[in-house]
Every structure is written in C-alpha cells, then in structure tokens.
Amino acid sequence: GAGVSQSPSNKVTEKGKDVELRCDPISGHTALYWYRQSLGQGLEFLIYFQGNSAPDKSGLPSDRFSAERTGGSVSTLTIQRTQQEDSAVYLCASSLRRPADTQYFGPGTRLTVL
Amino acid sequence: GENVEQHPSTLSVQEGDSAVIKCTYSDSASNYFPWYKQELGKGPQLIIDIRSNVGEKKDQRIAVTLNKTAKHFSLHITETQPEDSAVYFCAASSSGTSGTYKYIFGTGTRLKVLA
Numbered sequence: 756g757a758g759v760s761q762s763p764s765n766k767v768t769e770k771g772k773d774v775e776l777r778c779d780p781i782s783g784h785t786a787l788y789w790y791r792q793s794l795g796q797g798l799e800f801l802i803y804f805q806g807n808s809a810p811d812k813s814g815l816p817s818d819r820f821s822a823e824r825t826g827g828s829v830s831t832l833t834i835q836r837t838q839q840e841d842s843a844v845y846l847c848a849s850s851l852r853r854p855a856d857t858q859y860f861g862p863g864t865r866l867t868v869l
Numbered sequence: 870g871e872n873v874e875q876h877p878s879t880l881s882v883q884e885g886d887s888a889v890i891k892c893t894y895s896d897s898a899s900n901y902f903p904w905y906k907q908e909l910g911k912g913p914q915l916i917i918d919i920r921s922n923v924g925e926k927k928d929q930r931i932a933v934t935l936n937k938t939a940k941h942f943s944l945h946i947t948e949t950q951p952e953d954s955a956v957y958f959c960a961a962s963s964s965g966t967s968g969t970y971k972y973i974f975g976t977g978t979r980l981k982v983l984a
Contacts, residue, residue, distance in 0.1 A: 759912070795977075797958060797974040797976040797977050798913070798958065798974040799974075800971075836979050846913070854971075855900070855901040855920075855962055857915050857918070858972075859915075862910070863911075864970060865943070
C-alpha cells in the first residue's frame with residue numbers, strides 16, 4: 756500500500772509569509788506526528804495527533820506554529836510569519852495507534868525561508 | 870529535560886567490518902527504543918527496535934542491545950556493506966502523563982562504509 760506522503764517536497768518562501776505543509780498518513784493509521792529536522796541535526800518533535808483526542812502540542816516552538824488534522828486523516832502544519840530559523844526539513848510520520856507502534860515517515864518537505 | 874545522547878557523530882568503517890553506535894537516555898520511564906536509517910533526501914526508516922522487557926534483538930546483520938540499568942542501548946551492524954552508508958538515529962519513547970507523549974531522537978550518526 757501507499758506510504759506516508761508529504762507535499763510540497765520543496766518550498767521556498769520569503770521571510771514574513773505564511774506556509775502550509777501537508778501530510779497524508781498511511782490509511783488506517785490513527786496516530787500522526789510532525790517533526791522538524793534542521794541541517795545535520797536530529798529530529799525535533801513538534802506535535803502528535805491520536806484519533807479524536809486533543810493533540811499533544813508540547814513540541815511546537817512558538818505560537819506561529821499550528822497544525823490541524825481533518826477527519827482523522829490528512830494533516831496540515833501551518834507556520835505563520837516565517838523566520839529564517841524556520842528553514843528545515845519538516846517530516847511527518849504515522850503509526851497504527853500509539854507512539855510505541857512503528858512510526859512510518861514521509862519523505863519530508865524542505866522549507867527554505869529567504 | 871529528558872534527552873538522548875548518541876555517539877559517535879560520524880563513523881567510517883571498511884567494508885566487511887562491524888559498526889557500533891551507542892545511545893544513552895535519561896528518562897527512566899522510556900520503554901521503547903527504535904533505530905532508524907535515513908538515506909539522503911528520504912525520511913527515516915525503521916530498521917530494528919527493542920522494548921524494555923528484552924535485552925537483545927537480532928535481525929540478520931543488525932542487532933540491538935539494551936541495558937536498562939545503565940540506560941543505554943546500542944546498534945550493531947556486522948559485515949558492513951556500502952549500502953549501509955547512511956545516517957542512523959536512535960530514539961527513546963515513553964508515554965507521559967495526561968496523554969502526553971515523549972519520543973526523543975538522538976542527534977544521529979553518519980556511517981560511511983568504505984569499499
């Protein structure tokens with residue numbers, strides 16, 4: 756079956772603009788995660804959705820970052836008033852039910868803020 | 870806060886030799902320890918994982934060991950091949966209180982297998 760997909764694969768934007776990044780998880784997976792990977796760094800947890808429960812937003816770095824998950828499937832990560840330090844690869848992952856289930860990652864969206 | 874330390878940051882081995890990557894975690898509640906391989910331009914892919922009730926797990930040329938007392942776990946790759954060259958990440962996971970979730974990644978090890 757299809758894996759996790761993300762779009763766009765690359766996004767270049769100007770400082771101060773808003774961007775939306777999309778994630779399509781594996782069908783049937785109820786848990787969805789967003790991570791940020793800066794150049795040469797590890798993965799930084801941003802937000803976690805589990806079914807219809809309130810998301811765990813404990814990793815969001817500022818109130819400029821927000822995410823939604825509509826209908827328990829597709830998720831959108833929105834960054835408002837982008838800054839140069841937001842430049843990174845944004846990775847989405849999904850798992851069957853919970854974090855300790857295997858997480859399957861998408862290819863990521865490379866965001867460059869000029 | 871909790872963290873996961875990973876060493877070394879880079880590792881070069883000759884083809885056929887073994888490679889060992891080590892991680893140390895701080896959260897004693899961690900109970901799930903996956904390892905991911907990330908190739909250039911791709912997302913991380915799970916290669917092996919271990920849970921806290923097991924001390925060692927093997928899958929062909931790959932093995933993971935866990936020492937809960939010392940809070941460290943290691944990835945062992947034997948008979949390395951050029952296609953093993955990638956960045957490897959460890960992670961430690963636990964279910965926090967009030968439905969929060971912790972899944973902390975190490976900073977990665979860039980493995981180069983020299984032909």
